[in-house]
Amino acid sequence: MAYLISEEANDLLQDVREFCENEVKEQCKEFDRSGEWPKEIYDKAIEMQLHSLEVPEEYGGPGLSRVDVAALIEEMAIADAGFATTISASGLGTKPVLIAGNEEQKKHVCDQIIEGGFGAFCLTEPGAGSDAGAGTTTAVKDGDEYILNGRKCFITNGGIASFYCITAMTDKSKGVKGISMFLVDAGTPGLSTGNEEDKMGIRTSNTCDVVLEDCRIPAANLIGQEGKGFGIAMKTLDQARAWMGCVAAGIAQRGINEAIAYGKERIQFGKPIIRNQALQFKIADMAIKTETARQMVAHALTKMDLGLPHSKEAAIAKCYASDIAMEVASEAIQMFGGYGYSREYPVEKLLRDAKIFQIFEGSNEIQRIVIANNTIGR
Amino acid sequence: MDMTEYKDIVVYIETADKSPVKVGLEMLSPARKIAEKKGGKVRAVLIGDGIRTAAQKAAESGADEVILIESPEYEIFHLDRFANVMESVIKEVKPYAVFVGGTQDGKDLAPKLAARLKTGCASDVMDVKTEDGKTVYTCPLYGGTVLQDVVMETSVPQIAVLRSGAFKKSEETVKGTITEKNIPAADENIRLKIKDVVKEISETVNLEDAQVIVSGGRGMGSRENFELVKQLADLLGGVVGATRPAIEDGWISRVHQVGQSGKIVAPKLYIACGISGATQHVSGIMNSDYIVAINKDEDAPIFEVANIGIVGNAINVLPVMIEEIKKKKEAE
Amino acid sequence: MEILVCIKQVPDDSVEVHLTEEGKPDLANITPVVNAFDTYALEMAARLKEAGEGEITALCIGGEEARNSLKNCLAVGADHAYLVQEDRFDGSDSRGISHILMCAAKKIEEDTGKKFDLIFCGKEATDAALGQVGAELSEMLGTGVITNVIEVEFAEGQVCAKQETEEGYRLIETASPCVLTVTKPDYDPRYPTIKNKMAARKKPIGTIKAQDLSVLEPEKTGEGGAFVKTLKLYEPPKKEAGIKIQEETAQDSALKAVAMMADAKVF
Numbered sequence: 001m002a003y004l005i006s007e008e009a010n011d012l013l014q015d016v017r018e019f020c021e022n023e024v025k026e027q028c029k030e031f032d033r034s035g036e037w038p039k040e041i042y043d044k045a046i047e048m049q050l051h052s053l054e055v056p057e058e059y060g061g062p063g064l065s066r067v068d069v070a071a072l073i074e075e076m077a078i079a080d081a082g083f084a085t086t087i088s089a090s091g092l093g094t095k096p097v098l099i100a101g102n103e104e105q106k107k108h109v110c111d112q113i114i115e116g117g118f119g120a121f122c123l124t125e126p127g128a129g130s131d132a133g134a135g136t137t138t139a140v141k142d143g144d145e146y147i148l149n150g151r152k153c154f155i156t157n158g159g160i161a162s163f164y165c166i167t168a169m170t171d172k173s174k175g176v177k178g179i180s181m182f183l184v185d186a187g188t189p190g191l192s193t194g195n196e197e198d199k200m201g202i203r204t205s206n207t208c209d210v211v212l213e214d215c216r217i218p219a220a221n222l223i224g225q226e227g228k229g230f231g232i233a234m235k236t237l238d239q240a241r242a243w244m245g246c247v248a249a250g251i252a253q254r255g256i257n258e259a260i261a262y263g264k265e266r267i268q269f270g271k272p273i274i275r276n277q278a279l280q281f282k283i284a285d286m287a288i289k290t291e292t293a294r295q296m297v298a299h300a301l302t303k304m305d306l307g308l309p310h311s312k313e314a315a316i317a318k319c320y321a322s323d324i325a326m327e328v329a330s331e332a333i334q335m336f337g338g339y340g341y342s343r344e345y346p347v348e349k350l351l352r353d354a355k356i357f358q359i360f361e362g363s364n365e366i367q368r369i370v371i372a373n374n375t376i377g378r
Numbered sequence: 379m380d381m382t383e384y385k386d387i388v389v390y391i392e393t394a395d396k397s398p399v400k401v402g403l404e405m406l407s408p409a410r411k412i413a414e415k416k417g418g419k420v421r422a423v424l425i426g427d428g429i430r431t432a433a434q435k436a437a438e439s440g441a442d443e444v445i446l447i448e449s450p451e452y453e454i455f456h457l458d459r460f461a462n463v464m465e466s467v468i469k470e471v472k473p474y475a476v477f478v479g480g481t482q483d484g485k486d487l488a489p490k491l492a493a494r495l496k497t498g499c500a501s502d503v504m505d506v507k508t509e510d511g512k513t514v515y516t517c518p519l520y521g522g523t524v525l526q527d528v529v530m531e532t533s534v535p536q537i538a539v540l541r542s543g544a545f546k547k548s549e550e551t552v553k554g555t556i557t558e559k560n561i562p563a564a565d566e567n568i569r570l571k572i573k574d575v576v577k578e579i580s581e582t583v584n585l586e587d588a589q590v591i592v593s594g595g596r597g598m599g600s601r602e603n604f605e606l607v608k609q610l611a612d613l614l615g616g617v618v619g620a621t622r623p624a625i626e627d628g629w630i631s632r633v634h635q636v637g638q639s640g641k642i643v644a645p646k647l648y649i650a651c652g653i654s655g656a657t658q659h660v661s662g663i664m665n666s667d668y669i670v671a672i673n674k675d676e677d678a679p680i681f682e683v684a685n686i687g688i689v690g691n692a693i694n695v696l697p698v699m700i701e702e703i704k705k706k707k708e709a710e
Numbered sequence: 711m712e713i714l715v716c717i718k719q720v721p722d723d724s725v726e727v728h729l730t731e732e733g734k735p736d737l738a739n740i741t742p743v744v745n746a747f748d749t750y751a752l753e754m755a756a757r758l759k760e761a762g763e764g765e766i767t768a769l770c771i772g773g774e775e776a777r778n779s780l781k782n783c784l785a786v787g788a789d790h791a792y793l794v795q796e797d798r799f800d801g802s803d804s805r806g807i808s809h810i811l812m813c814a815a816k817k818i819e820e821d822t823g824k825k826f827d828l829i830f831c832g833k834e835a836t837d838a839a840l841g842q843v844g845a846e847l848s849e850m851l852g853t854g855v856i857t858n859v860i861e862v863e864f865a866e867g868q869v870c871a872k873q874e875t876e877e878g879y880r881l882i883e884t885a886s887p888c889v890l891t892v893t894k895p896d897y898d899p900r901y902p903t904i905k906n907k908m909a910a911r912k913k914p915i916g917t918i919k920a921q922d923l924s925v926l927e928p929e930k931t932g933e934g935g936a937f938v939k940t941l942k943l944y945e946p947p948k949k950e951a952g953i954k955i956q957e958e959t960a961q962d963s964a965l966k967a968v969a970m971m972a973d974a975k976v977f
Contacts, residue, residue, distance in 0.1 A: 011781075012907055019901050049904040062904045265677065458854070482875060486857050489804065489842035493849035498803060498937025501840040514941060520727035520837055524735060527941040536937075569854030571883040573870070578878035590977070614977050626894075633876055638839065647976040657726055664949065668976045670967065676956065679726075685952035685974070688967045690960040698964035706972055 002071065003298055009068035016072045019048060020079035028080035028204050032349055035198060037160060037206045042086065046116040050076065054091040056098065059110030066301035070246045074294070077250020078257070081353035082204030084247045086118065089156035089205065091243060092361070093119025095236040096165040096181050100224035105183055109163055117162030121240075122152040122210050123233050130366050132167070132233065133176040137212060139168035144219045146170075146182060148190070148212040154360070158208040159193045162186050166212070167233055170226045179229035183221045190215030201352035238311045241361055242300040245317035248325040248357040249297055252290040255325075255332035255350050259283060262336055262345075279335060286328045293321035312374035319367035322357030329354045384474040384534045385418025390464060390487065391436050392455075392479055393424060398432045398439075400586050401479035401542035406440035408506040408545050409477055410552075413442075415508050416474050421445055422554070425463050427453040430556075437554035439547065444556045445471075451563040454575055455483045458568045461490045463561050468495060468535060475513065475536045488539045498530035499537040502638075504544045521638055522661025543586050543642040543665065583617060583633045585641040590616025590649075591666075593636050595659075596623040597652020597673060597692055604629040606696040607651050613703055619643065621659050637662035652692040655680025672696070711764030711864060713755045714818070714826040715788065716811050716843070717748040719772050719779040723836035729945055744779045747832025749786075751892035753899040755830050756787025758862060765789040767818060767826075771799060771810055777915050784910035785902030792818060792916040799920070801933030808846035809930045813923035815851070818916075820924070827886040828869065833858055833893045844891035854884035857891045 005013070023044050031038045045051055053069045055061030064072075077084035090113065097109045109119060128134040137150025148168050152158075164184045171178035184191055194209030224232055260283060263274030273279055300313035329350035333340035340347045358364045387409040391402035402422075409420045422441035424433050426448060433446040447463055464487065468476060478488040480502060492499035504525075505516035512529045515538055519526050530536035585591060592614065594607035604624065611618045619636035620629070636643055637659040644665035651672050653659060660683055663669065671684035672692040681687035688695055721727060721740040730736045744752075755766050768788035770776050773795065780791040794814050802810065819825055829851070834841035841857075848855035856862075860879065861872040869888050873880045902910070920926060929935050953970070957963040971977060 008908060008911055011911060012904060015785075015902055015907060044901070047903070048901045053904065062908055457857075482858065485841050486845055486855075489840075489845035490849060490855070492805065492842070492937075493808070493846040496805075498805065499840075499842055500938055501838075501842060509941075518839070519943070520721070520735065521723065521839075523726050523728060523945065524943055525946050526943050528938050529941055530937050530939070532939075533937045569884050569888070570856065572880055573883055574881040575875075576878040576881070579876075647971075656724075658723075664946075668971075668974060669952075670971060670976075676954070681954060682951050683949045686967050686970055687952065687954040688963045689954060689956035690963045694960035695964045695967075698961050699968055702965055702968040703977060706968065707977075 003067050003074070003294065005068045005071045006065070009064060009071055012068075013071055013075060015048075016050065016075045019044070019050070020075055024076070024079040024083055028083060029346075031204045032080075032082070033343075035196075035203045038204055041083065041204075045083075045087070051087050051090060051116070051118065052113050053087075054094065055110045055113055059106060060114045061110070066305050067298050070243075070297060070301055073243065073246050074250040074253065077247040078254045080204055081247055081251050081350075082202035084250060085202045085205040086157060088240075088243045088247055089120065090118040090161075092236065092240040093121040093157060093161060093163070093165055095239055096121065096223050096232050097183060099235050099239075100181065100228065100232045101183070105221075105223060109183070112162045118157045118160055120155050120157040120161035120164045120210070121236065122155050122158070122164050122166040124154050125151060126153050130363055132230065133179070135167060135169060135179065137166070137168040138172070139170050139180055139182060141170070141219065142216075145216045146219055146222065148182065148184070148215040148217065150212050151194075152210040152212075154197065154207055155210045156205055156207055156360070158210045159196055159206045164191070164210060165223065165236075166210070167229045168212075174227065176230040177227050179233070180226045181223040181229035181232045182217060183223055184215065184217050188215055188217060200355060201349070202356055237362055238314050239304060241318035241367070242297055242304065242310070242314040244357055244361050245293060245297040245300070245314070245321035248318070248321035248354060249290055249293045251325045251350050251354045251357070252286070252293065252321070252328035255328040255347060256283065256286050256290060258347050258350075259286065259332040259335040262339075273335075282331055282335065286331055289324035289328055293317070293324050296320055312371055315362075315367040315370040315374070318357070318361065319364045319371065322354065322364060325354035325357055326351065384472055385413070385416040386471055386473040387413045387416075387418065387420050388468060388471055388473040388476045388535070389420060389422045389441065390476065390478045390484070391422050391424050391432070392481055392484055393426050393429050393432045396426070396429050396432055398424070398435055399479055399481060401481065401484075401540060403436065403439045404542070404545040404547050405477045405479055405540050406436070407548035408540065410440050410548060412475060412506065412508065412513055418474060419443060421471055421473065423447070423464065423467055425452050425460055433556050437556055440550060440552055441554040442552065444554055446556055446558050447561050448558070449560075449563065454572065456570065456572055457483070457486050457490065458570050459563050460487055461494065462564050462567060464491055465494050466561055467559070473535045475538060478537065478539050480539045480541045485539055488537050492537045495535065495537075497533040497535060497537060499539070500528055500530065501539045503538045503540045506538070506540070518638070518661060521657035523657050541642055543644050579631045579633050581631070581633065585617055585619055585634070585636060585643050588617035588643065588645050590614045590647045591619045591636065591643055591645045592616050592649045592651065593619030593621065593653060594624050594629070594651045594692075595621040595653030596627065597654065598624065598629065599652070599693060601627075601629045603693050606693065606700070610649065610651075610696060610700055610703075613700060613707070614647070616645070616647070621653055621656070650680050650684070651696060653680050654678045655683065711759065711762055711828070712824050712826045713759060713764060713766045713828045713830065714815055715748070715752045715755050715766060715768050715783070715830045716847075717752065717768055717770045717779060717783060718745045718832070718835045719743070719770060719776045720745045720835050720837040729943060733943055735943065742775060742779065744782060745832050745835045745837075747834060747836070747892060747894075749832075749899040750894055751830040751832050751890070752783055752787055753897065754859070754862060754892050754895060755828070756900070758828075758864060759787065762864070764827075767792065769811065769814055769818070770794070771807060771814075780915050781910050782902065784913050784915075785907040786900055790916070791913070792918050794918045796920045798928070798932050801936060802931045803936035803938040804840055804842035804846055805937055806931040806935050808843050808850055809927065810923070811843070811847055812850040813926045814918050816925055817918060817923055825887065827867075828864060829853075829887065829889045831889065831891045833891040841891070844889050848889040851887065851889065853888045855889040855891065856882045856884060858893045859890045860893060860895045862890060
């Protein structure tokens with residue numbers, strides 16, 4: 001089973017699979033060790049336009065449905081979750097503009113992506129994680145400019161993005177209602193990036209601080225209106241979460257693939273270990289979880305495509321897919337026995353990669369709040 | 379068509395540095411076999427300049443007649459010119475079959491002749507035999523996992539490109555005659571102009587005659603590690619071989635390539651280091667007397683053909699082997 | 711500049727082919743792909759086109775399933791694609807295939823009113839590895855052929871190509887039209903971009919039947935027309951696997967192997 005996709009997307013899937021097999025899967029092993037951002041791999045992905053799948057058709061994107069795109073993103077995640085995260089986080093960085101930006105801003109960011117750039121979304125601060133309202137980054141209007149000051153942290157693509165969507169307080173007295181969203185191009189004086197995080201997993205993606213020191217931007221770079229930033233950020237995350245679920249499901253699928261391949265090959269007590277029903281059941285449970293996660297992702301994305309409310313579905317997809325990605329990765333390691341614990345083999349990486357999906361873009365505790373609120377009502 | 383008047387076998391013997399190439403002389407033994415069945419003669423053809431010694435060698439290696447065509451115009455291989463010469467020789471001799479050695483130029487010449495003479499051509503022939511009066515050629519398919527027996531009895535001459543290393547040079551010493559022919563280069567059908575012949579790789583590597591070959595594949599990991607392969611080859615007085623991936627990664631030049639698209643080898647000892655054993659490679663080493671394989675993947679197909687298979691990383695295994703063989707050699 | 715690239719669909723050559731119980735190649739579970747050398751040819755043609763101008767036509771002889779291969783060609787540089795689809799051509803040998811390609815090239819030229827300047831082929835196919843079609847086709851077209859090409863330039867009707875040799879290369883010139891057979895150049899073929907692939911899906915693939923070929927000599931084609939006839943297919947005898955050594959350490963394995971080699975007196 002997989003995503004139910006168009007014939008067209010199925011064709012593209014073959015190409016993406018071939019690309020990932022030849023250019024990503026093995027290559028990323030080395031970068032997982034070094035933690036280096038594999039520019040050459042991303043350059044090839046850009047050349048193939050894998051980075052611009054989410055750009056709307058009217059702005060030069062391919063015009064695929066979200067479920068079609070999900071099938072392709074999952075394929076990337078199967079090869080390397082960090083790779084898929086970079087691609088998907090660029091979509092995240094673009095969403096505030098697509099949700100609330102004006103025509104000019106939309107064109108501006110989409111053009112940059114089409115030309116090979118990445119986007120980054122900057123909400124989290126050292127003192128404001130789940131509690132986004134506690135942010136201290138400020139934006140002060142000065143004539144036809146805003147001056148931004150503050151520090152954002154754990155920013156995916158922070159060091160390699162072409163543009164940033166940044167939340168900042170335009171009115172501290174109003175709490176979250178005082179947050180606004182700004183579009184800042186890379187290279188703007190006053191914007192710099194801090195040290196790259198030495199992460200546990202998704203090591204082929206770039207994560208770092210983004211620092212704003214008297215960063216002056218044109219007032220026209222305000223996305224939407226002043227005070228609407230928090231709402232835009234929440235809508236952004238509502239969409240983006242489903243994509244994180246998609247990547248997490250990809251990690252789980254890789255776990256299944258590796259476990260089956262190893263189970264067929266590993267001989268103990270004179271037969272391949274996969275002939276043991278205990279291990280067959282293990283694979284079955286892994287499949288139950290992964291397929292359920294995938295279809296939840298598909299459901300959230302379909303609702304998004306139909307323009308229907310999808311907060312709850314996206315939160316379930318992200319929360320469930322990341323929880324089961326951890327479980328499935330762990331079971332894959334178990335299947336490998338001692339070899340699974342060795343870095344020579346591909347499964348320990350899956351567990352390291354999976355963990356972050358329970359944390360970022362709203363921790364799974366926050367997801368449960370979202371789900372509860374949407375289920376219980378206020 | 380009355381085939382009985384076609385009896386002879388024409389063997390085109392390519393020369394390199396004024397000597398017959400190995401496959402050129404090897405072809406004389408299957409040619410003799412077929413010629414005897416047909417009651418015809420083996421007629422070798424050599425085209426070049428200053429290659430009388432090579433013709434002599436061919437005459438001593440199993441050809442009844444050596445047709446020698448010399449001219450400064452034939453000093454370097456020119457597909458159109460050589461095809462013209464061969465065409466005119468073939469039309470005169472009217473052979474039953476034409477054998478061409480499976481060198482790069484031979485592989486071009488044969489189909490060109492086939493098209494001109496409106497006849498069939500078999501490529502990469504590994505064996506030639508006679509069944510029910512028909513000449514049967516064995517050719518590989520799919521990199522050698524499948525073999526195919528073909529016949530070409532509906533046209534003459536049948537043209538076959540014989541694989542280098544697949545036939546043993548004849549031991550018998552028939553003293554053939556040498557006939558010099560003067561075939562001036564015709565202007566007809568000359569379409570190519572060779573502007574330059576550039577030698578980029580100066581080393582000469584004789585894999586085909588090597589008694590010992592130590593080959594490295596992608597499993598060697600890097601150019602530095604590939605040095606281990608060279609060290610072992612040196613120690614054993616052997617020749618260095620390589621797979622296509624190792625060559626594509628630039629660890630060694632392509633003259634070292636072993637396999638279907640490189641050289642087909644048959645040494646007494648073949649050591650495969652970090653080679654998984656793709657069909658294209660394995661089919662080129664199958665005639666080796668003794669194969670040692672080192673690979674970290676215990677399921678690598680190379681182990682299926684190896685006399686000794688060492689499961690382990692070649693980078694760790696080779697230094698120990700080198701030291702141990704050194705010791706044993708010194709003790710001798 | 712009008713370029714024709716002849717392609718063949720072959721089973722993925724990274725998968726081992728064996729025979730079925732009936733003695734036929736078992737290709738059921740092997741993905742058909744464009745012959746690797748043909749993809750190099752198409753890439754070389756695409757780079758030549760991009761450096762100058764012109765159009766690339768991809769041509770394939772095969773069944774319905776070969777459309778997919780042609781579609782992939784349309785996504786990586788080909789502007790037009792034609793499939794010669796005719797059951798009676800099955801079993802053609804190299805002469806037959808070359809003849810059909812020649813006829814199809816002429817047919818496309820008649821239809822478009824444009825002559826091909828360059829005709830590219832891979833140097834051989836990965837399945838049968840005969841490497842005959844380029845040379846045969848050039849003879850039938852009455853043009854020059856440069857084989858094993860790794861680089862090519864085209865200007866004012868003159869083609870200049872680098873032919874890879876064992877020791878280096880030859881620089882060969884010929885007049886267009888001509889046939890070029892391509893070996894692995896320094897670069898890899900591109901991946902299709904998402905948008906090109908989507909666009910390629912919408913491009914038509916022309917179908918050519920025997921009756922469309924005005925200069926066809928049917929007696930040269932198909933199994934009946936083949937000079938080279940297959941008697942039988944079989945698998946080579948398997949060499950018996952020897953001893954596998956897997957000691958605790960690489961050191962122990964190496965020592966054991968050397969001892970065995972010494973016993974066998976192989977060095």
